[in-house]
Amino acid sequence: MKFIKYLFFGCILSIYGICNADLLEDRSNVLRVGTTGDYAPISFFDEQGKLQGFAIDMAKALGKHLNKDIKFVRTSWPTLSQDLKANKFDIAMGGITYTPARAKDFLLTSKVIDNGKVALVRCEYVENYLSEESINQASVRVVVNPGGTNEKFVKSRLLQSQVITASDNYVPFSMLLSNKADVMVTDLIEARYQSRLHMGKLCVANSTPFAGTSSYKVYMTPKTNHNLLNNVNEWLNETDIESIAKKWKIDP
Template sequence: MKKVSAIMALLLCSGLAQARTYDEIINSGFLKVGVPADYAPLAFYNTQEKLVGFDIDMAKDLAKQLNVTPVFYITSWPTLSQDLTDDNYDIAMGGVTYTKSRAEKFLLSDEIVPNGKVALAACHVASSLSSLDKIDKPNVKVVVNPGGTNESFVNDNIHTAQVIRVENNFDNIQALRDKTADLMVTDLIEGQYYQYKEPNVLCLATDTPFKGTESYKAYMVQSGNQKLLDAINSWLPNSNKQQLAIKWGVKTQLN
């Protein structure tokens, strides 16, 4: 089902090799939205294999504001930036963290929701992994998938613990459920969601972001698409963000 969705999006968007301007997007009648689709509660597949989440609803709200139809393209964290550069979609959503390196290459929107890096662990070991010093031990197994800011944090900060590298973010979660790994580094948004959805299975080992990792989620467009970014930033204060945040259990302020 996931592959079918991606193929349909590709077919709809084929033949557009150059970056589309804001006016071309409006005139086309559709907005191409890229999402990795493995980041609950922002963009993910539910048990019915339906693409859902806070950012999926936000994309629909943005498209309604622009009077166009959203078309979702399934990307991945390792290919997110290149897919945007290749004009496979107009806007990247679904868990994009504002970083300096991304800001140097692309345009990023105003803050969507605040965030930061935390440790999500299998509940039976969570209490023993409450700091980075306790995590970075030879007997601790840290699971991570490639291509995103979680991997960057692990590469920069985990030197002694065992690092298990898996294909995607869903494999991280499953490793914790299966107890083949002790812990994953993730965003506060995602950690809070899984702790709420799977009590006594998945627990936050650290419930506030690691120092220096405080950040926020944003939407990302190509560097030459200032008019589209302006439209996004104008829409945000008038969007359904607060209602959708309540619907999906997303906190709009760090405690």
């Protein structure tokens, strides 16, 4: 009878262990971090092909806090949510903006850094694009990277503009520089970085984000992993985010 009793409770514990993703995650000494690698200065590859940026440093710091090794997994903006749901990684870290849709499907951390949408343009024409109204014109060519909040903004608000969908997140900047597009609407963080990278060629047109676009960046975990979420939020509350942001000249 005792054997049957222990066997019964053993089965219950086994089923509970399979169902409880938090316990399964805690047994691993590796934290898989999904990132796009195309969003400087948050997550990008340098000229030598090394993955770096604000989110990469943050992930490494998180790994030390959790006493886990970090394994970076490449994803993309169009497939980010699908890849996380498919368990290709444990947490998504990068230029991820808080949205109600993401909050519905995933667990989102507390705020990492503030942000908002602005227009990036060629410097000589910056006076032409100081407002959303001046951009939302049939003569204005707006290039957008696919799969994220930039695309949602452009396709929901710039209904009069000529919208050009780029193949990836690198193309819009070269299109602006080569006069194949007039405006890119993107995050203030990325726009300021690109304006410094292309000093005197690319400029941020609006000094404050477009109305209704003030937002903040978060990290994203599956709905099942409350334990990881709590640990990340605890770490965010303790870590010196500002110093890492300053290293990458993030000043939103």
